[in-house]
Amino acid sequence: MSGVFGKVFGKSKAQSQATALASIDKLSETLEMLEKKENLLVKKANLEVEKAKGFTKAKNKRAAIQCLKRKRLYEQQIEQLGNFQLRIHDQMIMLEGAKATTETVDALRTGASAMKAMHKATNIDDVDKTMDEINDNMENMRQIQDLLSAPIGAAADFDEDELEAELADLEGEELEAELLAPTTTSPTAPVRVQQPTRPSAQSSKTEDDELAALQAEMAIGQYIPSVVGTVDL
Structure with a gap:
């Protein structure tokens, strides 16, 4: 029975859209x-306006007035046609709006029907079962990963508590060394290594002159005290 009504209403809707x-x-x-x-x-x-102008120039007043009368009649018809066009525009806008409204309602109805069908196809029990299977698979995978990451051989015999205690001792020694270290240290100047240079003839001559001048000063120093002693006598 519902199928018959659906066909009837569907046919009526299609006919209304076509209309x-x-x-x-x-x-x-x-x-x-x-x-x-x-x-x-x-x-x-x-x-008619152009004709009226021509008759006016020809001094034919009667003919010019007749032209203006016909012009007025044409203008009345133009105004009437403008009103007709306005009404037709109004009617077209209303029909297009009604058509858009009908299409919108049909789209919403189609979406609601699709949503209802999807809800019927989806069972809550199936969803729970699927989620349980997913959780079981994830738990199995975690157990496998734990087994694979567990230490084996000699590493399995190591005591984690002893290793942590040893690590704590190392950290304490490191902290004690940092506390006993001097708080301020003088910055050391970078050592600049001077490359050996080959002495030139000019530099050797200069050193000889300086040495001779130094010896002369020493000789004069020895001579002055002796002279002073002689004068005192």
Whole structure:
């Protein structure tokens, strides 16, 4: 029974959408026809104005007035056609808005139906079972990793407590050495190694001159005390 109603309502919805599209197309054609007719009337009104100007120059007042009357009639028709176009625009906007609303509701209804179907396909018991399997697999993997990382052979006999105590002793010795070390140390100047240079002839001559001058000063120093002693006598 529900299938029959679904077919009926589905067919009715499709027919309404087709009717809306046909109505919009018809309104568009009518609007285009009215615009063409309006343009034609505007040209005729302008032509009557030109005729009135010609009759005015020819001093034919009666003919000029007739032209202006026809121009007024054309202008009234142009205004009427403008009102018609405005109504058609209004109707088209309403139909397009209704069409958009219907499409939106259909999309929402389709999404709700898809969500409902997915909920039916997903069972809470299956989800719990799947999560249990995942947790079991992860626990098994952790146990395998623990077994693989466990020490074997000679390393398995080491006492962790003794190793930690030994490490603590080393850290204490390191801390004691840091406390006993002098707090300030004078910075040492970088030692600059001077490369040996080959003595030149000029430098050797200069050293000889300095040595001779030094010997002369020493000789004069010895001579002055002896002279002083002679004078005192």
